[in-house]
Amino acid sequence: MNKHKIFSPGSIYFLLMCVLLYLPILLLIIFSFNDSTRLVFPLKGFTLQWYGKLYENRELLKALGNSLMIGFGSSLIATILGTMGAIAIVRFKLPGRSVFLAVSALPLVIPYVIFGVSLLILFNEVGIRLSAFAAGLAHVIISIPYALLIISSRLVGFPDNLEEAAMDLGASYWGALLKVTIPICSPALLAAFLLCFTISFDEYAIASFIVGTDATLPVYLFSQLRFPTRLPMVVALAAVLMIVTMAVMLFTEWLRRVGQSPAKKG
Amino acid sequence: MENRRQFASLIGPPSLYLFLLFLLPVGLMFVYSFRAGITGPAHDVFTLDNYRSFLTNSHFHRLFWRSALISLTISVISSLLAYPLAYYLVFQAGRNRVTLMTLLIIPAWTSYLLRIFAWKLILGSSGLLNSLLLSLGVIEKASPMLIYSRSAVIVTLVYVWVPFVALPIFAALGRIDRNLLEAAADLGCKPWEAFLRVTLPLSLPGVAAGFFFAFIPTLGEFVTPLLVGGASGQMYGNLIQDQFMRALNWPMGSVMSLAMLVAVITLVFILTRLASVSDLGGVYE
Amino acid sequence: MTDYAVELCNVTKVFSSGRGAKSEDVYAVKEMNLGIPRGQFFTLLGPSGCGKTTTLRLIAGFETPSSGEIFIQGKPMSKIPPNVRPVNTVFQNYALFPHMNVASNVAFGLAIKRVPRDEQKRIVKEALELVQLADMGKRMPSQLSGGQQQRVALARALVNKPAVLLLDEPLGALDLKLRKAMQIELKHIQEQVGITFVYVTHDQEEALTMSDFIALMSDGLILQLGDPATLYKKPANKFVADFIGESNFIRGTVDSITRKGTKLRVLDELVTVDAMEVNLAKGQAATFTIRPEKMMLKTKQPVSTEALSGTVQEVIYIGTDTRYIVTLQSGESVVVRVQNGCSPDVEQFSKGDLVKVVWLPEDARLLTD
DSSP, rough: OOOOSSSOOOHHHHHHHHHHHHHHHHHHHHHHTTTHHHHHSSOOOBHHHHHHHHHHHHHHHHHHHHHHHHHHHHHHHHHHHHHHHHHHHHOOOTTTTTHHHHHGGGTTTSHHHHHHHHHHHHHHHTOOOSHHHHHHHHHHHHHHHHHHHHHHHHHHOOOHHHHHHHTTTOOHHHHHHIIIHHHHHHHHHHHHHHHHHHHHOOOOOHHHHHHHTTTOOHHHHHTTTOOOOGGGHHHHHHHHHHHHHHHHHHHHHHHHHHHOOTTTTT | OOHHHHHHHHHHHHHHHHHIIIHHHHHHHHHHHTSOOGGGGGOOBBBSSHHHHHOOOOHHHHHHHHHHHHHHHHHHHHHHHHHHHHHHHHHHHGGHHHHHHHHHHHHHHSSSHHHHHHHHHHTTTHHHHHHHHHHSSSSSSSOOGGGSSHHHHHHHHHHHHHHHHHHHHHHHHHOOOOOHHHHHHHHTOHHHHHHIIIIIIHHHHHHHHHHHHHHHHHHHOOOHIIIIIITOOOOOHHHHHHHTSSSHHHHHHHHHHHHHHHHHHHHHHHHHHOOHHHHGGGGOO | SEEEEEEEEEEEEEEESSOOOGGGEEEEEEEEEEEEETOOOEEEETTTTTTTHHHHHHHHHHOOOOOEEETTTTOOOOTTTTSSSEEEEEEEOOOOOOOOOHHHHHHHHHTTTTTHHHHHHHHHHHHHHHTOOOTOTSSOOOGGGGHHHHHHHHHHHHHHHOSEEEEEEETTTSHHHHHHHHHHHHHHHHHHHEEEEEEEEEHHHHHHHHEEEEEEEEEEEEEEEEEEHHHHSSOBBHHHHHHOOEEEEEEEEEEETTTTTEEEETTTEEEOOOOSSOOOTOOOEEEEEEGGGOOOEEEHHHHHHHOOOOOEEEEEOSSEEEEEEEEESOOOEEEEEESSSSSSSSSOOOTTTTEEEEOOGOOOEEBBB
């Protein structure tokens, strides 16, 4: 075996890329504490005033409320639909499966602008008011493939006859899903919910077309970029969001790891 | 049969949702692409004019190909930067490779908008890079060239995509049986020959997956050009957004969107031929 | 009332594979008629793909017959879903619920039936004692060895007091020693609880060890049904003789048919084979079979035996026995198994020796193909 050298060209390159990847995030966080309206070096002094301003900003709190609401709603629906889809495609090899897989996976690669404009047309045509609710409906579509992936990769780790075993012992099919399938998927369900939540919470491209006047947090943030004086506050907001999403995603990843290594022999 | 009923009741609701909020809107967009307008009597007039003017407008074409070129540049640079990363992690990082890969991915989990926003701050004319260069005396006055340019779009999007491109390559390299490399060495290959003849060809499906995974969504990118692109950094996505939000020419915008959708689906089709789709799955693992 | 726990009447199961024009029907089970007697240890034996697992799944209700009817305790099952059938299954991979501990796994069926808690506890305790896992109730399935998981699966099925217990190669994943021990234990448990066991295996030795009755299957058909001794001693056809134990097959032509048996000509030699059931005409080709341990090697043919001449090709010492591979004059090879070191009239031979392969007339059986 090769010994692992700490300083090989590879490791130096890796470190460099890591620094580059983290640097912008780090800068945001540093400048959120900088006591100046201008984002330039050298730093002026430490302040928490920008965070204080966040707290007083009613528009922002309203946008936060909108984002939390549609994030919660859309990820709940996406997780439920994703669970149903995942059970269907993992447990049944019936016609219709591959079409479903293809259609449900397409939102992974289709540029979001297409969802934005086509849903704008739909909502306009059927008379759904442009609103945070409408954006929530759209976020379900882009969340479903992620929920499907997480839940089905958990599901394939278990023997495929656990439902049969439960039915053999007297449970109905739906009872077997409720008592066996759903419980063994629970870490994946939570992971899927959290991932879908962060997707919705961050999503700007689609929302910008269809939220109407109910700005979500990203839409609000984007609108504030035009005002240079508000920049430090936006930076503070960005820093908070970065840290929160990173924490949520780390937890999600941990859940998924737990979920990915189920006892195969069980 | 019992099986079919259970399958149908499980797959029904998600299918219905996908139909109503994905396929149906795209279908409506198709209908809109033939309309003469969206209000008044023009709403009910159907015409091929939109397609005609789309095909003859050289501005659209220029922007389309420019977007494609920008996406291509981003995907090529991202793949070139990501390959050594994945290679290092798989072959040299030892037991920590998954942890280190996670370390790379963490920033990519945070808000996309905010990461672009961070680059706006760095590249801006009164931004960090300018002020840093000024204070170091490298430049004499703040250069506005750093932001609002095509290269600003490219730098920002490469930053966004490198970790995602590294993932499928990481997965593909990880699957290569070490015995194959030993066999190559045993048969007289020098290490670099073994890389060229064994490792690289076996990892190409992963590279293709990563490449397309960056290429396809950036093709429709409009947020990044809006933030850091300026006039010369505009992409095709901005054109679509303009048609819907400013020019209010929805039928024209529909034609443009459909053109992009066709391009995307063609690329996806090519992707599924070239890359192992399971490597795409690696994007989420 | 019938004496059958399970009865299959003309049951056929067709799977269609492929789609559209290329679709092909595969008959997993063909027109099967079978009665499984109450309280017996009944084995469906056969090579993989013979339809034995499909038969089991049809009984359990996981598959529905394409035609025919299955009766359990005399009641037709076609409209009865698996969860209300009076049967329980021990799955090949055990299918223990990974999110429940051993006790909850075993109690699962009772909980579904809403048996009172105290009652559940008592029954689970008894069942775990029966399978010798009394202190393991709190463990999770992943903390158990393969053999222990197998016992939990057995207990989980047995607590429901099914009319029939279905076992799908439950010992397949265990190593040889453990498998042998579990075979005996399963048989004892079956005798103790008195429930009808329907056991699926491809291992003929396992089937012979445990079963009261064996149905040997191939290509969706039952080739022979009987107790282990009958299947071993009186195989109905070549497939059965070949599948169960080791057999020599010798081809010849019918020379004459007398009351004492059929005389076969094997090259220049004549042998008499006892054959009542087989209808053959003079001059027809026929095959007969003899087990290797029923043959002996001699320099001279003793009286009242049948014999063929040959040359020792190979001598293989395997401890308890010596195996001789002998090439007959016809060119066919036979295996002769001689037990070492007990009988004084055993002669020793070495490679190249000319010998007589001899057997008692009743040990040879004429076969249809």
